[in-house]
Structures are given as C-alpha cells and as structure tokens.
Amino acid sequence: MPAKPLLDRLDAEAEAFSRDLTREYYLNGAGLKEDLSIVPIFERHTRLFTKKMIAALDAAPHDDERWPPLRAFVVEGYLENAAKSLSETIAARETSDAATWDGKEAPYRALPVLIANEADADRRHAIDGLRIEMTAAQNPLREERWDALHAEARALGYADYVALCGDVGRLALDDLAAPLEAFLWDGEATYRSRLRRYLGDIGVAPAAADRSDLAYLFRSPQFDSRFPPERLLPSLRETLAALDIDLDQQAGVRLDVEARPQKSPRAFCAAIVVPSEIMLVINPHGGQDDYAALFHEAGHTEHFAHADPSLPFAARGLGDNSVTEAFAFAMEHLMYDADWLRQRLDWRDAADFVAFKRFYKLFIVRRYAAKLLYELELHRSDDPRSKSKRYADLLTTFLGVRFNPADHLFDVDDGFYCARYLRAWAFEAQLRRHLETDFGKQWFLSAEAGARLKRLWSMGQRRPVEELARETGYAGLDFGPLFDELRT
Ligand SMILES: [Zn+2]
Known part of the structure; x- marks a missing residue:
C-alpha cells in the first residue's frame, strides 16, 4: 500500500x-x-x-x-x-x-x-x-x-x-537524566533546610517524616480562604481578557460549570475535537488546589483551542505532550506571582504563600527527577520485583522523607510520562523568561504577550519542546532557567 x-x-x-x-x-x-x-x-x-x-x-x-x-x-x-x-x-x-x-x-x-x-x-x-x-x-x-x-x-x-x-x-532519556541527577545532588542542602523548616511548622521531626507528612504539608488548608470559589471563574476570565482572549466568545471552548452529583471534584480539560470542541469542566469548591487545577486545565484548553485547524491530526492532537503540559504549567504558575495574586484575588501580602509554592515546586521537580532515575533502572531490569528497595532508597535520599518500597510500581506512569513533565517544566521556565524579557515581569497583562502565545499555540504539538525553545530564542531545551528559579 x-x-x-x-x-x-x-x-x-x-x-x-x-x-x-x-x-x-x-x-x-x-x-x-x-x-x-x-x-x-x-x-x-x-x-x-x-x-x-x-x-x-x-x-x-x-x-x-x-x-x-x-x-x-x-x-x-x-x-x-x-x-x-x-x-x-x-x-x-x-x-x-x-x-x-x-x-x-x-x-x-x-x-x-x-x-x-x-x-x-x-x-x-x-x-x-x-x-x-x-x-x-x-x-x-x-x-x-x-x-x-x-x-x-x-x-x-x-x-x-x-x-x-x-x-x-523521541525522548533522549539518558541525556535528560544527567543534568537532573546533578541538580538533585547540588541542591540537596538548600532543599533539606527548607524541608526542615516546613516540617517544623507542622510539628514533625525530619527523622520521623514520611511521604504522608508531605501530603499533609502541601494540602496547607490555612491558605484556602484566600481562594474563594466565587472568584475562581472570574479570575480566569479576567486573566484571559488581559491576554486578549474572551473566554465566553471562544467558539471551540465549552465551559461546563453545572453542578452534578457524579461530577469529578477536580477540574479537567477534554480536547474532544481539536480545536473545535474543547471542554473545560469545573466543579468549584474553592481552595488553592481548585485554582491550581483550573488554571492548569485552562492552559491545556487555550493551547488546543488555538491550534490551526488545517494541521493534520498528528500535529494538532498527537505529538509531544510536554508542549501542552508546558502551557498548562505556565497558566498554573500565575499562582506563584505576587502581582497576579494582588490583582485577581486582592491579596496584598502573599509572600509566605509564594515562598511556600516555590518550595512545593522544588519538591515536585526533585520528585519527578528521582522518579526518572528510578524508572530508568526499573524498566531496564529483568525483574520489576527486585527494584522495590531501590525505589525507596532513591526517593528517600532525594526527598528527605521516608518512601515505602511497596509503592515502587504504584508510583509509575506508563511511557515515562515523568520525562514529559520534566521537559515541560524546563520549557515553561524558558517560555516565561522569554515573555518577561519581551513584555515585562507582568507579561500576563499584555495583549501582545497573548498574541505571542497564540502564535505558539497555533502550532498544536507539531514541534517538540526542543524546537519551541529554539523558536523562542534559545539554543535548545535548557534546564538552566528552571534550576535558577528553584535555587532562589
Ligand atoms: Zn496537564
């Protein structure tokens, strides 16, 4: 044929x-x-x-x-x-x-x-x-x-x-692992000192801490009242409007906000037909997790809704998922920005929250980097059963709290999705630095920054993040900007 x-x-x-x-x-x-x-x-x-x-x-x-x-x-x-x-x-x-x-x-x-x-x-x-x-x-x-x-x-x-x-x-997995492993070792002392401080806040001694303590720490309900359910959708509408996007006039986007008993508690985006039938589903309860999920999913939604319909499906709906994840992280990252928090949520002194979010980002990048190192060993071994102790050792070493060997297969996504996230975080930091250079620290208030994003979104996932990094003025995908942010 x-x-x-x-x-x-x-x-x-x-x-x-x-x-x-x-x-x-x-x-x-x-x-x-x-x-x-x-x-x-x-x-x-x-x-x-x-x-x-x-x-x-x-x-x-x-x-x-x-x-x-x-x-x-x-x-x-x-x-x-x-x-x-x-x-x-x-x-x-x-x-x-x-x-x-x-x-x-x-x-x-x-x-x-x-x-x-x-x-x-x-x-x-x-x-x-x-x-x-x-x-x-x-x-x-x-x-x-x-x-x-x-x-x-x-x-x-x-x-x-x-x-x-x-x-x-098309993932150069070993090349990806090398700078991440170096970062894990280099950043060890900084991470441990912040971890000690935050564990102290919840009354847990580092030596006694395990993974469940971090789940409680990052839940952080003390910030939830700052993220009321009634501001959830308006804050997204206003954010998009500043980028010259009218959420309610987008032909391809359908907002599903109706309450239903069986509806997922977490926001999600379903790109049924790209770009003409993109569902953004929300079930607002308020709290910071609700906002993080909505802005992340809105990043996916806008990316797919702006894809050029004349592209083949392979370029609109398939391709490198790090691309859509990077745009999703870029939207989610607005919550890390004190100016955005002041503008959209009227939060004047968000310094503690921003510092806390930055620690969370440091943790999650370290976690996925450690997962990548582990998964490379797991999937090269003849017997997945033999890797449970190695899982616990690697994660415990790099995250500073006890991980249990029994999670060694539960905590694994198919197809090295961990590498997609890591590449996405690297490109997202490069993209934000690029937008800040051209449109200022508050790029998210600029219609021109919106136009720049729309041009990148129009490519769907035709080009992998390595090529998009070159498109935005870099020599290639580079963890430098991400690591710089995480170190400060
Ligand atoms: Zn995502």
Missing part, C-alpha cells in the same frame, strides 16, 4: 478514535454518564493497534511529519491494548479495596484524601500504613502487568522498555 494513503487513513482514524475515547472520558468525568465503557471504542478500532499496523508503518517512508506521532500513537495503543485486561483488573481492585478506619469503611482510593487532611501525625501514619498494606497486596497484578509490557517491548525488537519509549516518544 502506498505511504500517503496509509498515513492519510491512519491520521483520520486516529482522530476518530481519540474523539470517541475523549468524549467517553468527558461524559464520565462530567457526571453525565455513570459507566466508562472504553472496550467498545477499542473494539471499533481494533486494526489500529496491531503488529500488522506497526509493520505497515515501519515499511512506509519515515520522512512525512505525521509518521513519528502516528507511530507513537499506534505503538503506545498496541501496548495499552496488550495490557488492557490487567489494567482493568488493577483498576477494579483499586476501586473495590477498602480498609476500616475509625469504625467506618474507607475505600482505597479515598485514603490519600484522608491522609492529606489528617492533622495528627500518628493517625496520618496509621492511615498510610493501611494504604501501603493494600498496595502491597495488589502488587502481584502490577508486577504481572509490567512483565507483560517489558516482554512486548522486547518482542517489538527493542532491547528493553526504556529503548522503546526513547525511540517511539
């Missing part, structure tokens, strides 16, 4: 599949449909995710710009499909498992919320103990799933899962 028709056909079918799948996730997440039925959608598109399709793509010329993202889509879908029944079994266990706490049934998936809201350290550690026990009991399923995915990677001709992800996702 000639190459063009194959890619034409695949581009169209990938779009149809993605539209159906995203619509299903939207309906379920918005509380409009009780069940989530993914299997029939995969069944309608079975020929997409086969070895035959991978072979057809490999035989086609690789010089068409749609080839790399479409091949990634097919290979990732093939792996997802191969692990589908185990993924479903694991999800079912996570949904049905429950512990007893305070004489009441506490579902497994509700435990993180209980932990983050438990002010008493002993009780917090006890709930986390229950979570770890259940996680450990589920782990044989996760081990089986990773065995299967690792075997599939080798069957596709790769040395291991790391090689597959690096090739298919």
Whole structure:
C-alpha cells in the first residue's frame, strides 16, 4: 500500500478514535454518564493497534511529519491494548479495596484524601500504613502487568522498555537524566533546610517524616480562604481578557460549570475535537488546589483551542505532550506571582504563600527527577520485583522523607510520562523568561504577550519542546532557567 494513503487513513482514524475515547472520558468525568465503557471504542478500532499496523508503518517512508506521532500513537495503543485486561483488573481492585478506619469503611482510593487532611501525625501514619498494606497486596497484578509490557517491548525488537519509549516518544532519556541527577545532588542542602523548616511548622521531626507528612504539608488548608470559589471563574476570565482572549466568545471552548452529583471534584480539560470542541469542566469548591487545577486545565484548553485547524491530526492532537503540559504549567504558575495574586484575588501580602509554592515546586521537580532515575533502572531490569528497595532508597535520599518500597510500581506512569513533565517544566521556565524579557515581569497583562502565545499555540504539538525553545530564542531545551528559579 502506498505511504500517503496509509498515513492519510491512519491520521483520520486516529482522530476518530481519540474523539470517541475523549468524549467517553468527558461524559464520565462530567457526571453525565455513570459507566466508562472504553472496550467498545477499542473494539471499533481494533486494526489500529496491531503488529500488522506497526509493520505497515515501519515499511512506509519515515520522512512525512505525521509518521513519528502516528507511530507513537499506534505503538503506545498496541501496548495499552496488550495490557488492557490487567489494567482493568488493577483498576477494579483499586476501586473495590477498602480498609476500616475509625469504625467506618474507607475505600482505597479515598485514603490519600484522608491522609492529606489528617492533622495528627500518628493517625496520618496509621492511615498510610493501611494504604501501603493494600498496595502491597495488589502488587502481584502490577508486577504481572509490567512483565507483560517489558516482554512486548522486547518482542517489538527493542532491547528493553526504556529503548522503546526513547525511540517511539523521541525522548533522549539518558541525556535528560544527567543534568537532573546533578541538580538533585547540588541542591540537596538548600532543599533539606527548607524541608526542615516546613516540617517544623507542622510539628514533625525530619527523622520521623514520611511521604504522608508531605501530603499533609502541601494540602496547607490555612491558605484556602484566600481562594474563594466565587472568584475562581472570574479570575480566569479576567486573566484571559488581559491576554486578549474572551473566554465566553471562544467558539471551540465549552465551559461546563453545572453542578452534578457524579461530577469529578477536580477540574479537567477534554480536547474532544481539536480545536473545535474543547471542554473545560469545573466543579468549584474553592481552595488553592481548585485554582491550581483550573488554571492548569485552562492552559491545556487555550493551547488546543488555538491550534490551526488545517494541521493534520498528528500535529494538532498527537505529538509531544510536554508542549501542552508546558502551557498548562505556565497558566498554573500565575499562582506563584505576587502581582497576579494582588490583582485577581486582592491579596496584598502573599509572600509566605509564594515562598511556600516555590518550595512545593522544588519538591515536585526533585520528585519527578528521582522518579526518572528510578524508572530508568526499573524498566531496564529483568525483574520489576527486585527494584522495590531501590525505589525507596532513591526517593528517600532525594526527598528527605521516608518512601515505602511497596509503592515502587504504584508510583509509575506508563511511557515515562515523568520525562514529559520534566521537559515541560524546563520549557515553561524558558517560555516565561522569554515573555518577561519581551513584555515585562507582568507579561500576563499584555495583549501582545497573548498574541505571542497564540502564535505558539497555533502550532498544536507539531514541534517538540526542543524546537519551541529554539523558536523562542534559545539554543535548545535548557534546564538552566528552571534550576535558577528553584535555587532562589
Ligand atoms: Zn496537564
């Protein structure tokens, strides 16, 4: 079969599949449909995710710009499909498992919320103990799933899962790990001293601290009253208006603000058709998490809503997810800005909050950097079971609180998504520095900065963050600006 028709056909079918799948996730997440039925959608598109399709793509010329993202889509879908029944079994266990706490049934998936809201350290550690026990009991399923995915990677001709992800996702994983590992070691003393101070604020001695204490620390309810639910949407509308974007006039954006009992408590963006049907779903409760989620998801929404509709789907809806994550982080980052907090939330002395958010960012970047180092080892090893202690050692060393070996497979996303986030944070810091240089510290009040963003957004995800960094005046993707920010 000639190459063009194959890619034409695949581009169209990938779009149809993605539209159906995203619509299903939207309906379920918005509380409009009780069940989530993914299997029939995969069944309608079975020929997409086969070895035959991978072979057809490999035989086609690789010089068409749609080839790399479409091949990634097919290979990732093939792996997802191969692990589908185990993924479903694991999800079912996570949904049905429950512990007893305070004489009441506490579902497994509700435990993180209980932990983050438990002010008493002993009780917090006890709930986390229950979570770890259940996680450990589920782990044989996760081990089986990773065995299967690792075997599939080798069957596709790769040395291991790391090689597959690096090739298919165009991620130079080892090159990425080197500066991050150096940053972890160099920044150790600064991080530890801030950690000690913040743990002191919640009355926890560093030597006794574990992961659950950080969940409580970062929940930080003392700031919630500064983020009232009634200012949530107006603050977004005003922020976008300053960038010359009228949220209510955007043809492709649909705001879903209606309250429904089954609606996801967390804001999300569902890019059903890019750029003409982008759902921004919110369920306002107030608090800083609500704002962080809304602004993050609004970043995804604006990015996809401004994509050039004449681009192939491979460039509008597939490609490097670090691109959309970087735009999402850039919007979320407004909460780190004292001027923005004053303008939109009338908060005149936000210095403590800004310092706290900066510590959180330092933590989360360190956490993902440590995860990347761990996942490189996990996915190169023949036996995922053997890496649990290594997981706990690496995370405990670099984050300064105890991590449990039983989380060594739960705390892993498919396809090195941790690398997508890390690249996104690097580019986001470069992008913000670029906007500040051209439009001033308060770039978010400039219609011209909005125009600059719209031009970048119009490219969809056609170009990876390395190329967008060059587009904005850098030699390439560079962690320098991010590390500079985190050090101060
Ligand atoms: Zn995101």
